[in-house]
Amino acid sequence: MLISDIKVATMSDDGPGYGLIEDAGLVIEADKIAWVGPISDLPPQYSSLEIRSFDGRLVTPALIDCHTHIVHGGNRATEFEMRLEGASYEEVARAGGGIVSTVTATRDNSEADLLAAALRRADALIAEGVATVEIKSGYGLDRDTELKMLRVARAVGLARPIHVVTSFLGAHAVPSGKDADSYIDNTCIPALRAAHEAGLVDAVDGFCEGIAFDTDQMRRVFEVAKQLGLPLKLHAEQLSHIGGTALAAEFGALSADHVEYATEADAAALAESGTVAVILPGAFYAIRENQAPPIDAFRKHGVPMAVATDWNPGSSPLGSLLLAMNMACTLFRMTPAEALAGTTRNAARALAQSDRGIIAAGMRADLAIWDVHSAAELSYGIGINPLHKRIFGGAL
Structure with a gap:
């Protein structure tokens, strides 16, 4: 499955930011992330996959x-x-x-x-x-x-x-x-x-x-x-x-x-x-x-x-x-x-769970899709739950 029309906070950088990819795509194979990156860089072998569009929403690790x-x-x-x-x-x-x-x-x-x-x-x-x-x-x-x-x-x-x-x-x-x-x-x-x-x-x-x-x-x-x-x-x-x-x-x-x-x-x-x-x-x-x-x-x-x-x-x-x-x-x-x-x-x-917590190829496909414009909104809201969908082990 190819997830498109998303922004991805990969959280894969140990630096102070989100590792944000604008206009991103993400490929899931079974329970793993197979690829993530700018949609313009999508490898040809994934171009025929079923596409799920999420209308510009933010994706983070679950x-x-x-x-x-x-x-x-x-x-x-x-x-x-x-x-x-x-x-x-x-x-x-x-x-x-x-x-x-x-x-x-x-x-x-x-x-x-x-x-x-x-x-x-x-x-x-x-x-x-x-x-x-x-x-x-x-x-x-x-x-x-x-x-x-x-x-x-x-x-x-x-x-x-x-x-x-x-x-x-x-x-x-x-x-x-x-x-x-x-x-x-x-x-x-x-x-x-x-x-x-x-x-x-x-x-x-x-x-x-x-x-x-x-x-x-x-x-x-x-x-x-x-x-x-x-x-x-x-x-x-x-x-x-x-x-x-x-x-x-x-x-x-x-x-x-x-x-x-x-x-x-x-x-x-x-x-x-x-x-x-x-x-x-x-x-x-x-x-x-x-x-x-x-x-x-x-x-x-x-x-x-x-x-x-x-x-x-x-x-x-x-x-x-x-x-x-x-x-x-x-x-x-x-x-x-x-x-x-x-x-x-x-x-x-x-928790010594090395296969999750970031969005990268080979990691477990536990993802959260949010109805927010920026990742800062997740900490900004008080008593607000902007979750749109959770993906657990690749399953929507």
């Missing part, structure tokens, strides 16, 4: 949400309301709120119920042009529920036209009444081994923070993940600076996520290791943070920046990747080109 928690039970709207009415976090926790409530609901929900809820969330992302989504565990905090969450995440990719990358996040929080060290050694690491043996894990993540796990505890998890041949990710420096970003860089992690309290030295370490900084403005907004990630330092050192929703029931109930792009620009002064790179090229890199 979007990638590289950090989500969309498999979980229940929601936290009640405690959101309680806080707005003046309750403290301690009072919310005493009332059964916080992560404990999500863990309880996730443990209590059947796989069928968790899948039904996750599919509604996946549908919202698909409707905005998302073709790849990362889904974490982490609301089980016991072996059986962590594996249940990962099975549901796999099932999302079977039930919908979306590619799912799973991350084991057993080191998400310390369960009530447990000691952090004993939980890591006696529950988290055995659950990781079991999940890997079941073929449920694509990467290993953790929450390295004062309210969760320190660098020594995360190091033990990372060492096991390394033995299993699994790539690493890390929630790092979200609320304070305790060395998570440096740990991620030391282990050559795919990404360090949140990174609000990262330093310029951290940025240099990420650049050296090739680790992506995943920017999560939804959590910054929802918990009313004041410390923004060091975007200028990331630019200075050439750290690739991704942007994601962090869709979760507590700190980022954000179901729009387009809105996350707008927030990254508005709250953190990222450019629209950086935001789009962050949800395409760099998001693919944060």
Whole structure:
């Protein structure tokens, strides 16, 4: 199939722009891109193909949400309301709120119920042009529920036209009444081994923070993940600076996520290791943070920046990747080109998905076609979804 009468933002240039091709053509063979370029340069062997015209619309790589928690039970709207009415976090926790409530609901929900809820969330992302989504565990905090969450995440990719990358996040929080060290050694690491043996894990993540796990505890998890041949990710420096970003860089992690309290030295370490900084403005907004990630330092050192929703029931109930792009620009002064790179090229890199995220010959034909005049409109609109059509693996 030949797609014509389009503008193409290839996102294939590591520079500051979109890699834009005006008056472009794009050839799809099976699930791959066979050719892209100015339509005037169309190779003769493609001249007889079926043509689909898109009336001058913009084509980008399909979007990638590289950090989500969309498999979980229940929601936290009640405690959101309680806080707005003046309750403290301690009072919310005493009332059964916080992560404990999500863990309880996730443990209590059947796989069928968790899948039904996750599919509604996946549908919202698909409707905005998302073709790849990362889904974490982490609301089980016991072996059986962590594996249940990962099975549901796999099932999302079977039930919908979306590619799912799973991350084991057993080191998400310390369960009530447990000691952090004993939980890591006696529950988290055995659950990781079991999940890997079941073929449920694509990467290993953790929450390295004062309210969760320190660098020594995360190091033990990372060492096991390394033995299993699994790539690493890390929630790092979200609320304070305790060395998570440096740990991620030391282990050559795919990404360090949140990174609000990262330093310029951290940025240099990420650049050296090739680790992506995943920017999560939804959590910054929802918990009313004041410390923004060091975007200028990331630019200075050439750290690739991704942007994601962090869709979760507590700190980022954000179901729009387009809105996350707008927030990254508005709250953190990222450019629209950086935001789009962050949800395409760099998001693919944060998930080790080397066959997507840019438009080039040989890449997977996951594409988004937009009713916009310029690529900047994708980050400019607030609550606007200009998606015209999504192409998944070459299928319209």
